[in-house]
Amino acid sequence: MKLNKFLFLYVLAGISLISCDKDDDSPEQVPPRDRGEQELTDQAALDAYLDTHFYNYEEFEAAPEGFDYKIKIDTINAANAGKTPLSESPLLETKNFDLEGVNYTYYVLKVREGASEQPQPKFSDSVYVSYEGTLLNRRTFDASQSPVWFDLTRTVTGFGLGITEFRGASGFEVQEDNTIEWNNDYGIGAVFLPSGLAYFNAFRETIPSYSPLVFAINLYGTNKADHDRDGIPSWREDLNEDQLLNNDDTDGDLMPNYADVDDDGDFIPTREEISDEDGNIIFPYPDSDNDGTPDYLDPNN
Template sequence: MKRCLMAFGLIALIAFFGSCSKDDGAAVVPPRDYTVQYASEKDSIEKYLKNHYIVSVDADFNPVFATITDAGTQTSIWDQTVYPLKNKVVTSTNAANNVLYTVYYLTFNQGVGNAPTRGDNVLISYNGMTFDGVSFENTPFPTASFSLGETIEGWQNIIPKFNAGTYVDVPNNPNPATYQDYGAGVMWLPSGLAYYNSPNSSLISAYESLMFTFKLYKAEFVDSDGDGLLNKDEVGWDGDLTSIDTDGDGIYNYLDTDDDGDGYLTATEITIPGTGTGTNNPAQYYSFADIPTCSSGTKRHLDATCHN
């Protein structure tokens, strides 16, 4: 999955691997203006939502959509209230792509476990489809977790709105372990938050809006920069990793080993005194809530004038 949903920072530097190799997809075409392109796609996405309805959602949260043929009995995705249509306004991390995107999505089940940030590891089953129902990538039985930060940007913005499930393995039961109460939904993505002019499959076109159904089985909090703080403690309230770059060096805190740029590693500044020295005395770190604050009221690893 991480191969086929690689996040595209710079279009010209995209690398394709395995089943998503360059030979499998359509030829790269020159990029269009992001604003003009999104205006067209937003209209198409909203027309889809207003002209299609939810036929069914089964017990495993697999939806079926169809074109409305009887407006008197079939309520559009846009207007139905069983699974109220939601949206999130997002921006890209690509400086050239400065559009405010409205991403529409439905929540079939919220989930009960952890909600990941875009830098955490996730175990997800999913089906990527075109608006005419062609499945270009389907992983119904995932076997390995991957970093959400390595997926397309639409995923990084919407998956953190859901919670993982609960792992269930009944002793002495011959049936395989399962997940229950997991987050499940569907998102409709404009190409500017997906593959834009470089589709990953010959089944989709350049500049094509896409939809993904998904189930979030597991979310694992990680510490990407090894500074002693989990990514979830170095991001904004909505799991938006782009929101915090304390020292303004262009490296977001969850990837920055010196968050305030004072020359002292974050790991050093949050080490509990008396640990990390001598034999059999590994470093122990303050939890985020317990990190000492400076006179400014700011935690010391985020204040360049105050350090350990």
């Protein structure tokens, strides 16, 4: 049984990541602060956190018997003053992302990228992950020790950005009790996010407004997404290439292209405009009048 076929069976398990789901019930809002100013505040807090915390790198370097291959972060104090802080780890990468006029900095700790033959997920795909989400005071606000599926279009922006740096496992075995044992080459890491790439001014019961967040993650698998099943992968519906899908709406019908089966509003389904007579997808997508706009985005064709 191929990996993607097996993983598909779990899609209906749903999305349980309370910490990441954008559709939480009516979160309380507080008056928004200036995003640029808040980013400076968050960066100071993240820098201090990275300077004063370490992860269990020694366990990863010489895995003890029974090691669970999960990242655990602790505070550097007098008892462990010799530990290497996160900020000095050679595995920590600094990333940037533009959102609402602000250039945000976030950090990715890539302990293990994952199996080389597996694809890195796109920002619009679904991923099969276990995770722990914490505040900078190390309080856990949500976690799942068993893997769950997430649609990255429904998570906070920074979670989706961070997980695209990893790859899933090369495979798995189904045990006699029908549990799954994954090959031990899945992606392992953590992402450190300013509030502007998380919930910003929104208040959750376990996440105060303007909270930078930390997610420790293990990535087991990826499913490529085509949300509207129009034959175009959702990531290709990001026409302005900003890794945000909700602001791409060719026909202005308030339904973004990745969720719209007729992207140009000409009453011809997108799938028909990109397929041959046998229903096979044509790529590059057809452009009948050679004006540089493919037919599925051109209401005149």
